[in-house]
Amino acid sequence: MQATGSDESAEPQAAQTTGAEPSAPTQAQQSAVATEPDNAAEDAQTTEPTQQPLAQQQSDEQKASPSHSDGQTEQAEAETQAEQEQADTEADAPVQGQGHPLRGFIRPIAGACVTEFPGHLPGSPRTYRNHGVHEGLDFYEWASCTSVSYTTEILAAKAGVIIRADLDYVEITPDDWQRFIDANWEGEAILDELRGRQVWIDHGRGIVTRYAHLSEIAVGIAVGAEVQQGQLIGHPGESGQQEVYANPGTDIHLHFEIRIGDGWLGQGETPEDARTLYLEAFGLAE
Numbered sequence: 202m203q204a205t206g207s208d209e210s211a212e213p214q215a216a217q218t219t220g221a222e223p224s225a226p227t228q229a230q231q232s233a234v235a236t237e238p239d240n241a242a243e244d245a246q247t248t249e250p251t252q253q254p255l256a257q258q259q260s261d262e263q264k265a266s267p268s269h270s271d272g273q274t275e276q277a278e279a280e281t282q283a284e285q286e287q288a289d290t291e292a293d294a295p296v297q298g299q300g301h302p303l304r305g306f307i308r309p310i311a312g313a314c315v316t317e318f319p320g321h322l323p324g325s326p327r328t329y330r331n332h333g334v335h336e337g338l339d340f341y342e343w344a345s346c347t348s349v350s351y352t353t354e355i356l357a358a359k360a361g362v363i364i365r366a367d368l369d370y371v372e373i374t375p376d377d378w379q380r381f382i383d384a385n386w387e388g389e390a391i392l393d394e395l396r397g398r399q400v401w402i403d404h405g406r407g408i409v410t411r412y413a414h415l416s417e418i419a420v421g422i423a424v425g426a427e428v429q430q431g432q433l434i435g436h437p438g439e440s441g442q443q444e445v446y447a448n449p450g451t452d453i454h455l456h457f458e459i460r461i462g463d464g465w466l467g468q469g470e471t472p473e474d475a476r477t478l479y480l481e482a483f484g485l486a487e
């Protein structure tokens with residue numbers, strides 16, 4: 202089984218046996234929980250193309266439909282559904298006893314704070330795209346209180362079952378980018394391509410976490426594998442972004458989403474309110 206996407210540098214320490222017995226929370230988890238989230242992201246420099254004021258965000262994209270599908274996303278969704286029943290069943294055990302399905306997550310990068318930068322939060326406009334709304338939470342080094350590099354560990358935010366792991370991911374090219382432009386960024390399939398190399402974890406009860414733009418996927422992370430909270434699943438990168446070929450190393454970040462059925466945590470909220478929802482999910486709300 203392939204362990205990595207585009208390169209072969211599988212890390213020995215990344216080796217995770219699937220179906221390992223439940224283990225105690227990791228050190229990463231403990232340190233993550235102990236860290237205060239607050240640290241304003243004042244740095245105006247960003248590789249994100251948009252940083253509109255909060256007031257503008259409610260405008261046109263609240264109902265950007267995350268669920269209509271086409272092209273290769275249909276394929277992905279078909280695969281997802283094929284795993285769904287099994288995932289539902291298998292993920293129930295770890296989820297049970299943890300109460301509210303939107304509580305009990307750890308941050309996917311140990312020690313990271315939740316950015317205060319609106320452009321990194323759900324609900325932020327993406328006006329250069331037709332769909333125009335950010336559906337997740339970004340972890341950039343300059344806004345997240347901790348290092349975010351190709352070697353940073355991305356951790357499973359909660360126990361669950363892997364329902365997507367792009368082990369055979371092929372990086373986008375300038376031709377792909379032109380194709381996105383020509384298509385006016387229309388369609389869920391293009392949005393999916395823009396998320397680059399991804400891992401998705403099903404936590405049961407309709408809750409899925411997505412980890413996007415990865416540079417590498419950890420050994421043992423494959424569809425059907427059970428993961429424990431805090432388990433290493435991969436490393437940040439900039440896959441699916443223009444920078445990956447135009448300016449390598451300048452857009453490294455983790456894009457993280459908590460999906461709720463066909464929607465996402467923070468959907469329809471201002472970035473500020475979406476941030477609060479993520480703080481609550483991480484157990485960090487004041």
Ligand SMILES: [Zn+2]
Pocket residue numbers: 335337338339455456457
């Ligand atoms: Zn993002």
